[in-house]
Amino acid sequence: MTETPKYLSIDIGGSSIKYGLLDHAGQLMERNKVITPQSLDPFVEKIIEIVNAYSDRIKGVAICAPGKIDPRDGRIYYGGALTFLDKLSLPEKIHQRFGQDLIVTVENDGKCAALSELWLGNLHGIENGAAIVLGTGVGGGLIIDGHLYRGSHFQAGELSFMPSYGTKNDILKNNYGIDGSAVKMVKKIAKHYEFDPNDGLKAFKKIKKGKKYANKVFNHYCYGIAELIFAIQSVIDVQRYVIGGGISAQPLVTKRIRHYLKKMVAKQATISHPEIMTARFHNDANLYGALYNLLLNVNNEL
Incomplete structure (x- = not known):
């Protein structure tokens, strides 16, 4: 009996490199993570070390990385x-x-x-949709006619660079990479209530308890993301958006964004109201997505 092919999926993040062993059906059998080295040579050595640990068991390596990626040679530009x-x-x-x-x-x-x-996940079977990932900045991916849309320069979906609500003069200081940062939103609440700025759960406890300042910050944040979706929808008109990133594990995030978007759409008669859902995958999303990208690039793997 032929053994099912296995693949190593690697998700490169600013603070950690997550990796896992998966089969072609998307079954995640092993997972691990290491701290991301902060210079080139140690970084490359760490990637080689990870691959080496699995090299005799895998058919391929699927990598997810920050920055603009040329899919033809896998070259990274800028690197976030x-x-x-x-x-x-x-x-x-x-x-x-x-x-x-x-x-x-x-x-x-x-x-x-x-x-x-x-x-x-929750874009399966959707012809036109988008993923919005709320984290340190705002990441995104567009699905058009059932396929990933990369754009002419491979940078479609870079939502962090869109001008944000309140933009006045400097687009480098007023964009969704800054104003749409979930990390920044949590830190703002944490600073006011004097707790660990990395404790997102505590921030949401304040929000759910109805604390005035916490809700003011959170509502402003969700309104801004709804405004972002409204702007995107006016251009690409998709059926569904899925909200990902660490804070999407809190159902209140998608619910509040949906609330504000409904109000925006109701004020005009042109822009259609898309579905807003929480993404199925949270911390492991990029491991699955990187593998699917590999499978789509290999004949007869799907």
Whole structure:
């Protein structure tokens, strides 16, 4: 009996590298994570070390990374918070060590989130949809005609660069990467109530208890995300948006965004009201999306 092919999926984040062993059906069999090295050579060494631990068990390596990704050669541009990744081709580095027979693909993190939802999540069966990932910034991925839309320069869905509510002069200071940051929203609440700025659960306890300042900040945040969706909808007119990222585990986030968007749409007669749902996948979304990207690039894998 032929053994089911297995793949290593790697999600590169600013603070940690998550990785897991999956099969082609999306069954996650193992997962782990390490701290992300903050310079190029140690970073490449760590990726090679991770791949080496699985190299005799896998058919391919599926990578999710920040920054603009050229899917033709897997080269990373800019690298988001990890600026040292600029112009790095991980397929090239991995092939130098393990040979050309090992399949290696790389895709942007927001696009991987959309692919995970298209494959096994709440965009499955949706012709036109979008994933919005709320984290340090605002990531995104667009599904058009049932396929991931990358754009002419591979940067479609980079929602962090959209001008935000309240923008006046400087687009570099007033954009959704800053004003749509879930991390910044939590820290603002934490500073006011004097608790750990990384404690998102405590921030949501304040919100759910009806604390005035916490709700003011949270409502302003959700209104801004609803405004972002309204703007996107006026351009691409999709059926469904899924809200991902760590805070999406709180049902109140999607509920409040939906509330404000409904009010916005009701004030005019042109823009249609899309569905707003919580993404199925949270912390493991990019592992699934990276693998689906690899499978889509390999004939007869799906």
